Amino acid sequence: xxxxxxxGHQSARATLDAHVEALLEHGRIDRxxxxxxxxxxxxxxxxxx
Numbered sequence: 001x002x003x004x005x006x007x008g009h010q011s012a013r014a015t016l017d018a019h020v021e022a023l024l025e026h027g028r029i030d031r032x033x034x035x036x037x038x039x040x041x042x043x044x045x046x047x048x049x
Contacts, residue, residue, distance in 0.1 A: 024031050 024034055
């Protein structure tokens with residue numbers, strides 16, 4: 001079994017959490033639209049989501 005991502009890297013996790021919160025919670029665009037854009041970009045890049 002592999003370790004969870006960013007295990008033991010609290011500062012990196014805090015930075016990632018702050019970045020995601022800034023992207024999804026602020027601005028004029030609805031959160032659902034931002035989430036849809038993220039899913040579509042992952043799909044276009046052939047990422048597993």
